[in-house]
Every structure is written in C-alpha cells, then in structure tokens.
Amino acid sequence: xxxxxxANPSRFLAFARRALPWLSGAxxxxxxxxxxxxxxxxxxxxxxxQTILIMFIHVPAAWLGMMGWALMSVSAxxxxxxxxxxxxxxAKATAPVGAAFTFICFTTGWLWGRASWxxxxxxxxxxxxxxxxxxxxxxxxxxxxxVIALVRAIDEPSRAARVAAIFTxxxxxxxxxxxxxxxxxxxxxxxxxxxxxxxxxxPQLDMPILITLLVAALAFTLLFFTLHLAAMRNEILRxxxxxxxxxxxxELAEASA
Amino acid sequence: MRLSGExxxxxxxxxxxxxxxxxxxAGGEALLVTGRNGAGKSSxxxxxxxxxxxxxxxxxxxxxxxxxxxAEQSHYLGHQDALKPALTVAENLAFWADYLxxxxxxxxxxxxxxxxxxxxxxxxxxxxxxxxxxxxxxVAVKRPIWLLDEPTSALDAASQSRLAALMRAxxxxxxxxxxxTHGPIGLExxxxxxxxxx
Amino acid sequence: xxALLALIKRDMRLAVRVGGGTxxxxxxxxxxxxxxxxxxxxxxxxxxxIGPAILWLGALLASLLTLDRLLTSDAxxxxxxxxxxADMPLEIAVAAKASAHWLTTGLPLxxxxxxxxxxxNVNPSATLAVAFALLxxxxxxxxxGLIGAALTVSLRRGGLLxxxxxxxxxxxVLIFGMAASGTAIGEANFGTAFTILCALALMSLVVGPFAAxxxxxxxxx
Numbered sequence: 001x002x003x004x005x006x007a008n009p010s011r012f013l014a015f016a017r018r019a020l021p022w023l024s025g026a027x028x029x030x031x032x033x034x035x036x037x038x039x040x041x042x043x044x045x046x047x048x049x050q051t052i053l054i055m056f057i058h059v060p061a062a063w064l065g066m067m068g069w070a071l072m073s074v075s076a077x078x079x080x081x082x083x084x085x086x087x088x089x090x091a092k093a094t095a096p097v098g099a100a101f102t103f104i105c106f107t108t109g110w111l112w113g114r115a116s117w118x119x120x121x122x123x124x125x126x127x128x129x130x131x132x133x134x135x136x137x138x139x140x141x142x143x144x145x146x147v148i149a150l151v152r153a154i155d156e157p158s159r160a161a162r163v164a165a166i167f168t169x170x171x172x173x174x175x176x177x178x179x180x181x182x183x184x185x186x187x188x189x190x191x192x193x194x195x196x197x198x199x200x201x202x203p204q205l206d207m208p209i210l211i212t213l214l215v216a217a218l219a220f221t222l223l224f225f226t227l228h229l230a231a232m233r234n235e236i237l238r239x240x241x242x243x244x245x246x247x248x249x250x251e252l253a254e255a256s257a
Numbered sequence: 258m259r260l261s262g263e264x265x266x267x268x269x270x271x272x273x274x275x276x277x278x279x280x281x282x283a284g285g286e287a288l289l290v291t292g293r294n295g296a297g298k299s300s301x302x303x304x305x306x307x308x309x310x311x312x313x314x315x316x317x318x319x320x321x322x323x324x325x326x327x328a329e330q331s332h333y334l335g336h337q338d339a340l341k342p343a344l345t346v347a348e349n350l351a352f353w354a355d356y357l358x359x360x361x362x363x364x365x366x367x368x369x370x371x372x373x374x375x376x377x378x379x380x381x382x383x384x385x386x387x388x389x390x391x392x393x394x395x396v397a398v399k400r401p402i403w404l405l406d407e408p409t410s411a412l413d414a415a416s417q418s419r420l421a422a423l424m425r426a427x428x429x430x431x432x433x434x435x436x437x438t439h440g441p442i443g444l445e446x447x448x449x450x451x452x453x454x455x
Numbered sequence: 456x457x458a459l460l461a462l463i464k465r466d467m468r469l470a471v472r473v474g475g476g477t478x479x480x481x482x483x484x485x486x487x488x489x490x491x492x493x494x495x496x497x498x499x500x501x502x503x504x505i506g507p508a509i510l511w512l513g514a515l516l517a518s519l520l521t522l523d524r525l526l527t528s529d530a531x532x533x534x535x536x537x538x539x540x541a542d543m544p545l546e547i548a549v550a551a552k553a554s555a556h557w558l559t560t561g562l563p564l565x566x567x568x569x570x571x572x573x574x575x576n577v578n579p580s581a582t583l584a585v586a587f588a589l590l591x592x593x594x595x596x597x598x599x600g601l602i603g604a605a606l607t608v609s610l611r612r613g614g615l616l617x618x619x620x621x622x623x624x625x626x627x628v629l630i631f632g633m634a635a636s637g638t639a640i641g642e643a644n645f646g647t648a649f650t651i652l653c654a655l656a657l658m659s660l661v662v663g664p665f666a667a668x669x670x671x672x673x674x675x676x
Contacts, residue, residue: 110573130492130574138489138574145482152474155380182493249381252373308536308675328540337533343472344465355461357541 016233023226030219037212054112060220061105068098073172076165088161093231099144106137136179258284258320266313274300284431292452298437302404306333331402332395338387342380357398365397384411405436466555480517480560487513506577507585507636514564522600526608550664553601561593588635595628595656598663605667
C-alpha cells in the first residue's frame with residue numbers, strides 16, 4: 001500500500017517539499033482557467049445570470065466539505081485500526097480546511113438563497129430562514145468545530161488523536177441521521193433546487209455550465225490538497241519542536257542529578 | 258525582628274490538629290518543624306501564612322512593616338508549585354515577581370540554575386525543576402519570613418545544597434525561616450520543634 | 456498598578472494559550488442558537504420574534520460554562536494561596552480576573568451576536584439593540600458569576616452548582632436586558648430599560664468582587 005511508504009515522517013517531509021510547488025502551481029492554473037470560463041462564457045441562458053457565479057464556489061465547497069469529513073474518517077480508521085503513524089497528522093490537518101470549505105458552502109448558500117428569494121420568490125424577504133439543506137451544512141460545520149476544539153483541549157498529541165478519531169467516526173454515523181431529521185422536520189421549506197448533477201438520467205445541466213463547474217471543482221480540490229499537505233507538514237514540524245523541547249528539559253534535569 | 262506564637266491552636270475539618278503551641282524566633286534564626294505525617298506541620302505553616310484560621314492563641318511580629326500582615330511579609334512554599342504549564346519559565350517567574358511587589362527574574366533564575374530553560378514552557382519541566390522555579394520566586398522577591406513545607410522534596414543533591422546556601426544567605430540577612438521537614442535540610446544550628454501526640 | 460496589570464495580562468495570556476475560553480464559548484453559543492432553531496421548528500415569524508431571547512440565553516449560558524475554571528484552576532495549583540497572601544487586596548485581584556475573563560470570553564460573544572442574529576432571522580436593528588445591551592449585560596453576567604465561582608471553588612464538580620447559584624442572581628439583568636433589546640420591535644422604552652441595565656451592571660462590578668472575596672475567605676479552613 002502506497003501509504004506505508006510515507007509512514008516515516010522524514011520521507012513524508014521530503015515528499016511534501018517536492019510535491020507542494022507542483023500542487024500549488026496546478027491549483028493556480030486551474031483557478032485561472034475556472035475564472036476565465038466563468039467570466040468569459042455568457043450564462044444568459046439561466047435566469048439568475050449574476051448569481052449563478054456563486055454556484056461555482058458553492059457547489060465545490062459543498063463537495064469538499066463533505067469529502068473532508070470522509071477523509072478524516074479514513075484517517076480515524078488509520079489511527080485506531082491500522083495504527084498508521086501519520087494518520088492522526090492527516091486528520092488534524094484536514095479539520096480546519098474542511099471546516100473552512102463548509103463555512104464557505106454555508107455562507108454562499110445563505111447568500112444565494114437570500115438573493116434568489118428576493119428576486120423571484122413568492123414570500124417576502126423576512127420569511128427567509130435556514131432551510132433543511134443549510135441546516136445540515138451548519139451541523140457539519142459545528143461537528144468540524146467540535147473536533148477542532150477537542151484536539152485543542154488535549155495536550156498530548158496521540159491521546160488527542162485517538163479521542164478525535166472516535167468522535168469523527170461517530171460523526172460519520174450521526175451526520176446522515178441529522179440530515180434525515182432536518183429534512184423531515186423542515187419539509188415545507190426546501191429552498192435548495194433539486195439535484196441537477198448526479199441523477200439517474202444523466203446530468204441535467206447545460207454543457208458550458210457543467211464544464212465550468214467541473215473545472216472550478218478541480219481547482220478547489222487541488223487547493224484543498226495543497227493546503228492539506230502544507231498543514232500536515234506544519235504539524236509534523238510542530239511535533240518535532242515539541243519533542244526537542246522535551247529533550248532539552250530532560251537533558252538539563254539529568255545533568256544536575 | 259521577632260516572630261512569636263503563643264498557645265496556637267488549630268482546628269481543621271472539625272478535628273483539633275494541634276493545641277497550645279508556642280515559639281519565638283528572632284531575625285536570623287531558623288526553626289525546623291518535624292513530626293510524622295498528619296502531625297500538623299503543614300497546618301502550622303498554612304496558619305502562619307494566613308491560609309488557615311487560628312482557633313486560639315496569638316501570632317505576633319515585632320519589628321516588621323507596621324501596616325502589613327504577617328502573610329504579606331512571608332513567602333509560602335507549599336506542596337503545590339503555583340506554576341502555569343502554558344507559560345514559560347521566565348513568564349511564570351516574572352508574573353509572581355510583578356504581582357508580589359517587584360523583583361528581578363534573571364538573577365533568580367541563575368540562583369537556581371534554570372537560566373538555560375527560561376523560554377521553555379513550564380509543562381516540560383521535571384518535578385525537581387518545577388520545585389527550583391518555585392524557589393526562584395523566594396529569591397526574586399525579598400520578604401523577611403520564609404515558610405517552607407518540605408522544601409527539599411524532588412530535589413537532587415546539587416539542588417539541595419544550592420537551596421541550603423540560599424537559606425543561609427537569607428538568615429545571614431536577618432530573615433526568619435520556618436521549615437517543615439522529614440530529614441535534615443542543611444541548616445545546622447537551627448532549633449527544632451517536634452510535633453506529634455502529647 | 457503594575458501588579459494588577461500583570462494579573463490581567465497573565466489571565467488573558469492563559470485564556471489564549473490554553474483555550475477553553477474564547478473558542479469554546481463561541482462554539483457553545485452557536486450550538487445553542489442552532490439547537491433552539493431546530494427545537495422551535497421552521498417558523499420564521501416566531502424565530503424573529505423570540506430571536507433576542509435566544510441570543511440572551513445563549514450568551515448567559517456560554518458565559519456560565521467558562522466561569523467554572525476562573526478560580527478553580529488557580530486553587531488547584533496553589534496560585535490562589537499566593538494571591539490571597541499578597542498585599543494586593545483580594546477584592547481587586549478577583550475583579551481583575553473577572554475583567555480578563557470578560558475580555559476573552561464575554562466580549563467575543565457580543566461580537567458574534569449580530570452574526571447569530573442573522574441565522575435567527577432577527578431584524579438587523581433589533582440585533583444591534585441586542586448586541587448593545589449584551590455589551591452591558593455580559594460584564595454583569597461575568598461579575599455575578601464570579602460570586603458563584605468563589606462559592607464553589609473548592610468543590611470538585613462545582614459546575615452545575617455554580618450555574619444553579621448564578622442563574623437566579625442573573626435574572627434582573629436578563630429581564631432588563633430583554634426589555635432594552637425589545638425596543639426595535641416596538642416594545643419597552645429603550646432609554647429606561649437600558650439605564651436600569653447599566654445600573655445593574657455597575658452594581659455587579661462592585662458587589663461581585665466583594666462578595667467573591669468574602670466567599671473565598673469564608674472557604675478557608
């Protein structure tokens with residue numbers, strides 16, 4: 001398994017040093033392409049011609065927010081079951097990035113909803129509330145923040161990692177249940193449009209929109225992994241500093257014995 | 258300066274810990290308080306620090322600062338370190354130096370041989386190093402009375418002799434030391450108060 | 456003065472480094488607001504109407520949650536002993552600690568209020584009234600909570616008892632705070648309610664430290 005090759009932190013650091021420039025470069029190119037496509041191609045076909053641009057941020061952010069938790073769950077299994085040495089570093093690095101994308105998904109979703117509501121909706125603006133989809137995303141954001149708080153609260157890294165791993169796995173079970181219960185409770189108030197991408201009869205979006213969306217998704221995904229890799233590298237370095245400090249204190253304690 | 262206690266009685270948790278205890282110490286004198294665990298050594302020190310109420314008797318200090326209480330003119334080195342793990346060694350000491358009325362951090366750290374670890378978070382220190390940092394507090398802020406509860410616990414031989422030197426210097430300057438201890442701590446010529454059942 | 460600033464600086468530094476203050480207080484505030492939204496259900500008019508109440512209760516509970524550690528952490532490591540022995544009066548010392556606590560926990564809650572008001576669909580001018588009233592109310596919560604913290608300092612699991620002690624004392628602040636917040640929706644007179652709220656806060660700034668210091672001394676053996 002390729003993961004085993006990177007079980008050694010030093011080898012991982014070497015890999016990160018080589019890979020990061022390429023990853024950041026690729027993200028920049030992808031973003032440039034996505035921005036070009038989004039601004040150059042006329043989307044007059046769609047009624048909400050201005051607000052559709054939010055979709056190119058909102059949808060990838062949604063995917064990446066959920067992917068982040070899935071990644072953390074795999075890392076959690078890596079920590080608890082397979083005992084991979086870098087699994088907990090991977091989990092700790094994913095959390096803030098996943099949380100950021102979830103936050104972006106939530107805010108853009110909220111703004112987009114408000115804009116559409118005001119534009120073409122039947123009800124006045126003050127009836128805009130958190131609909132079912134937004135509420136589920138908000139709960140995912142809260143779960144992320146809770147995991148981050150949990151890791152911060154425990155000093156010792158491996159203990160913190162095990163505790164966070166258990167919470168992550170419980171979260172994977174609970175999140176679909178939350179989604180179900182919120183959908184069930186707020187049935188009347190779904191502002192979110194129905195699925196247009198992954199449907200049984202193939203994608204329902206027009207070609208230009210679909211392509212731009214996929215390019216944007218690629219760009220954001222590359223950004224995700226760039227940040228993730230950098231965060232893992234930082235965490236490894238942080239742990240090294242911690243070990244060095246412990247050693248320094250211990251050396252001086254023995255010297256006077 | 259003279260610190261004297263007359264007929265001191267201490268009651269903690271409904272139990273009478275000791276009664277009828279009297280002593281008198283002049284500046285430059287030290288008192289070693291010995292006795293088995295539970296005899297009341299720590300309670301006596303805490304009573305003098307003002308942290309335990311005096312049930313009966315009187316504690317007086319002649320010749321000290323007029324307006325200040327005995328506690329305000331004492332250093333108390335208890336079982337706990339009063340150190341925050343998240344702050345560095347220097348930050349911990351600087352806080353107490355500032356809070357307790359002013360003193361120099363660097364010479365105090367040198368006196369206990371912790372200068373090399375000044376920027377290390379206190380969480381990384383061993384028990385002996387934490388004890389030394391607490392002792393540094395006594396060196397940094399000048400106060401006439403030292404109340405020490407088993408000061409040599411967790412200290413190795415070198416640190417113990419360093420502490421003994423600091424205590425002798427304090428006595429030479431006219432200070433008073435009352436130390437609860439199980440064994441000798443390097444103060445020859447100190448008076449002894451043995452506590453225990455009558 | 457130097458000693459006072461040293462204490463405030465130390466407490467703020469610890470709050471930032473150790474955590475369990477700002478971050479978790481805000482997270483708890485967010486969770487309470489979201490949970491009440493779910494509990495009440497999709498009723499936008501009702502949510503907008505009781506939004507200020509949810510914000511006030513959330514801020515009160517989030518403040519309480521973090522007060523537990525205010526004095527117990529110092530009691531546990533022996534710092535409280537030394538603080539009580541110092542020549543800085545204990546009343547001022549606990550007031551300094553409470554101020555540091557408010558700056559790191561209460562003030563962020565106030566800043567978060569307008570954003571959470573958006574979630575609750577509260578009218579923007581009403582949200583600002585709530586935030587402004589909370590700016591005066593949260594110090595009152597902290598200083599009243601200080602009394603509870605001092606009373607429960609030596610208890611192992613004093614958290615719930617602390618809440619039970621503090622909540623009734625905080626009721627007047629809550630009532631006048633809500634009255635001052637309800638203005639934009641056209642209820643009580645903002646000036647009167649707000650003035651009384653300020654008076655209550657000022658009272659707590661004085662009574663809190665004195666009562667807390669007395670409680671700490673009474674708690675000695």
